[in-house]
Amino acid sequence: MNVDLRRLPSLRAREPRRFVMLGALVVATACTFTPPGRPPAALLPPPAAVNSYTLDQYRNAIAHRIVERNPSYVLNGTPQAMLRSLVVVSFTVDSAGRLVSSSVYRTNGDDQAEATALATLRRAAPLPPPPPKLLNGRGQVEIMEDWLFNDNGKFQLRSLATPQAQVLD
Secondary structure, X not given: OOOOOOOOHHHHHHHHHHHHHHHHHHHHHHHOOOOOOOOOHHHOOOHHHHHHHHHHHHHHHHHHHHHHHOHHHEOOOOOOOOOOEEXXXXXXXXXXXXXXXXXXXXXXOOHHHHHHHHHHHHHHXXXXXXXXXXXXXXXXXXXXXXXXXXXXXXXXXXXOOOOOOOOOO
């Protein structure tokens, strides 16, 4: 059976779509080919996840250094249910682990807790050198850490903190 395409415009319009769809299918198939011995890209974590995991590891190493250098200030055990103070400190570390700058980012206004947080950070310097992939264009990394203070003036760092008590004393 012969069909005159001039008389069936809708059939003529569908033909190019069929070739475009076939071409797209070929391209998609070629893009999903994975060489042997290499995991598919879908199974690899995205770069942002790798960097954030490394940042968490680095923050943990810094927290351990702060605790190691300031044992008399560290709270052992469970932080009380209602903390005396929460001090968030922002600080910058260079590629060699030197503390470039530090400042209180957020606080409840407890001057003594703020001073303790900044002093214990300075006392821990030099800090462990950061992984190169965390460094910004100036060769530095910016970090934030939380100091959780009990009424007795001792603290835990959020990176290493145990869960708080659930009952007020």
